[in-house]
Amino acid sequence: MVANNNALRVPTATLNQVLNEAIALVQPPTDKGRRLKVLYITQASTKPPTFVIFVNSKKIFHFSYQRYIVNQLRKEFGLEGTPVRIIVREKEDK
Numbered sequence: 001m002v003a004n005n006n007a008l009r010v011p012t013a014t015l016n017q018v019l020n021e022a023i024a025l026v027q028p029p030t031d032k033g034r035r036l037k038v039l040y041i042t043q044a045s046t047k048p049p050t051f052v053i054f055v056n057s058k059k060i061f062h063f064s065y066q067r068y069i070v071n072q073l074r075k076e077f078g079l080e081g082t083p084v085r086i087i088v089r090e091k092e093d094k
Contacts, residue, residue: 001080001081005081016041029062038055052087
């Protein structure tokens with residue numbers, strides 16, 4: 001079971017749906033009047049599952065909110081027994 005969880009591949013559309021539901025339940029944090037905007041999530045690799053989250057500001061993305069998102073992913077996709085890596089990237093302005 002753990003080996004299957006470690007090799008799990010989740011489609012981007014499904015990930016973004018789960019992310020939007022998680023954001024609707026618990027609003028992203030703010031810092032000095034600026035609200036964190038979580039733009040989208042995609043899976044970069046497996047073994048272990050690695051996800052890339054694009055945000056407007058890495059400084060506002062607190063580790064506790066990151067842990068909340070990881071817990072939501074674990075609950076939704078059954079990622080028990082495997083590490084889940086999160087890479088946070090800022091969306092570049094054109």
